[in-house]
Amino acid sequence: MARRLIAGNWKMNGLRADGTQLAGDLADRIAAEPLTCDLLICPPFTLLADVADAIDGSGIALGGQDCHGAAKGAFTGSVAAAMLVDLGCSHVIVGHSERRHGLGEDDETVLAKAAAAQAVGLTPIVCVGETAGERDAGSALDVVSRQVRHSVPANSGRLVVAYEPVWAIGTGRVPTSDDIAAVHAEIRAVLRADRPDAAAALILYGGSAKPDNAAEILAIDEVGGLLVGGASLTAADFWAIATSCD
Ligand code: PGA
Numbered sequence: 001m002a003r004r005l006i007a008g009n010w011k012m013n014g015l016r017a018d019g020t021q022l023a024g025d026l027a028d029r030i031a032a033e034p035l036t037c038d039l040l041i042c043p044p045f046t047l048l049a050d051v052a053d054a055i056d057g058s059g060i061a062l063g064g065q066d067c068h069g070a071a072k073g074a075f076t077g078s079v080a081a082a083m084l085v086d087l088g089c090s091h092v093i094v095g096h097s098e099r100r101h102g103l104g105e106d107d108e109t110v111l112a113k114a115a116a117a118q119a120v121g122l123t124p125i126v127c128v129g130e131t132a133g134e135r136d137a138g139s140a141l142d143v144v145s146r147q148v149r150h151s152v153p154a155n156s157g158r159l160v161v162a163y164e165p166v167w168a169i170g171t172g173r174v175p176t177s178d179d180i181a182a183v184h185a186e187i188r189a190v191l192r193a194d195r196p197d198a199a200a201a202l203i204l205y206g207g208s209a210k211p212d213n214a215a216e217i218l219a220i221d222e223v224g225g226l227l228v229g230g231a232s233l234t235a236a237d238f239w240a241i242a243t244s245c246d
Helices: 016-032 045-054 081-086 107-119 132-136 140-151 177-194 211-218 235-245
Strands: 005-009 038-042 061-064 091-094 123-128 160-163 202-206 225-228
Touching: 005 091, 005 160, 005 202, 005 235, 016 038, 016 045, 016 235, 038 091, 045 061, 081 107, 091 107, 107 123, 107 140, 123 140, 132 140, 140 177, 160 177, 177 202, 177 211, 211 225, 211 235, 225 235
Parallel strands: 005 038, 005 225, 038 061, 061 091, 091 123, 123 160, 160 202, 202 225
Antiparallel strands: none
């Protein structure tokens, strides 16, 4: 089985001094105590170059939080996948719920971004997840499988999927282990059936992952790692989550 992945999504947090310090702290920790999982940090675009320097040689991977679906062009304010590669990124988050629901990105947009990432050798982390209303209506599995079918590119060799229930993000609420297991099993089934090249892709869980629930979530079948928001902004918390893989 592939090593698990603990990914930190810093969202829109951090100035250069904070970001460099946080990344440097993680690099120091991993130099002193190698991990059994892979570590990835996804800072804001403005910090990528400084963070790349701070983690250079540490083995910690760097990712963007978004990219455009086009290779280049007249898209003011956007960042192309190749620009992320240029700064040392190996991964990019696409389709995060704060973009799907906050900025109106649909599956087609997310698919284009994931394909643009793969075209330049980045691994897209394609986020999927139901809203509270969809879960209450009993349609969580349908929503998630539809999102996977429509936002994961065909012929997807290089891929991570992240299951992030919208209602669990930043709320302190986490689904039951049975619910996480059921969604992850559904995602795996869709990948096996419809995306055979990516049948073994890591499937992360995200949404209020913390040091005190990480080990329990990581023990669930088909959970290949965690996508961590708030708790990735503190080195001690993110490290505690990473060492929960052991
Ligand atoms: P959270 O965010 O850990 O703060 O809930 C997770 C995410 O949005 O990726």
